[in-house]
Amino acid sequence: MKKLLAFCLMVCCAVAQAQLVTYPEGLKTGMPHNDDYTVRVRVPGGEWKDLFEYNVQVDMDRVQDASMVQFDMGSPVEVMVKKNNGTIHEVDIRPQVNDIRYVQYKNVITFMLDKPRYLSVEFNGDRLHNLHVFANPMETETYSKEEKGVMYFGPGVHRPKDLPNNQIRIPSNTTVYLAPGAVVKAKLWVDKAENVRIVGRGILDHPIRGIEITDSKNVVVDGITVINPDHYTVFGGGAVGVTIRNLKSFSCKGWSDGIDMMCCHDVLIDNVFMRNSDDCIALYNHRWNWWGGSDNITVQNSILWADIAHPINVGGHGDPESLTGETIENLIASASRIL
Secondary structure, three states: OHHHHHHHHHHHHHHHHHOEEOOHHHHHOOOOEOOOEEEEEEOOOOOOEEOOOEEEEEOOOOOEEEEEEEEEEOOOEEEEEEEOOOOOOOEEEEOHHHOOOEEEEOOEEEEEEOOOEEEEEEEOOOOOOOEEEEEEEOOOOOOOOOOOOEEEEOOEEEOOOOOHHHEEEOOOOEEEEEOOOEEEOOEEEEEOOEEEEEEEOOEEEOOOOOEEEEOOEEEEEEOOEEEOOOOOOEEEEOOEEEEEEOOEEEOOOOOOOOEEEEOOEEEEEEOOEEEEOOOOEEEEOOEOOEOOOEEEEEEEOOEEEEOOOOOEEEOOOOOOOOOOOOOEEEEEEEOOEEO
16 A cells, blocks of 8 residues: 555656656757846746746847746746846736736745746836746647658757758648757748648747748647747748747847738737737738738737837738739737737
């Protein structure tokens, strides 16, 4: 009986640990670290796990260094944040609609999360040097490099070799998996392709653009983070059937919009966090090589933070000489927060 109880206890502990996943691989990528905060997370009553505090840049007017951490959770967790410089006089955890209560002891706060959330933790009213906490849902889709039809990026830094424009072209019927701890310094280009999935917990770091989807259909982007691209985080031109879910994005340059869709159809943008120094989401008709209207576009359950420009911009481009006219139809934006 004692052995059975001990075994059951071990199983329960293993299950509890499996409901919280952190990424120590991030310590080995050479990504810039921000030491404004020390952040740890744990299953309540369990052992604290250190997180890597990434440095991200925000605000085009006066580019500033902010912090970002992320982990996956499948059950309630406790988060501890230590402010390493200065004194805490005021704390805001936004979106405030979440009503997250914190406990403060000197320069440390702790708070509970009951489910995955994307948060901004701000001290003393400072929104330019804040801490972004990305508590992701647990990964449900993982791959290995041996699997057929999978373009696998494992932990570590990946740069394209002798490829023009630092871009990687993704063919049809391909799953691109950015494993936790993967840092890809390139644009992912889906052109005239179909049935493509770009998933994982890895990072696209300082690409020209993050992901470009042109004249393609049935494309899914889920779970990755794009840090400070020169231009758009996701660009869609003439695309049909695009799903963007659990995407996180930062940008700090002019024309570094978050998600721009031109002449696209059947698009779902769900549970994304966009902090951009241009429009977070822009929906256009004709521009450059794409013509016609746009329809069936849904934005939901998302957090949009435009340091410069607009959270959502609709209709900024089109074809004024079109004889048949252009329309943007069936656009739905719901259950989203503007920071």
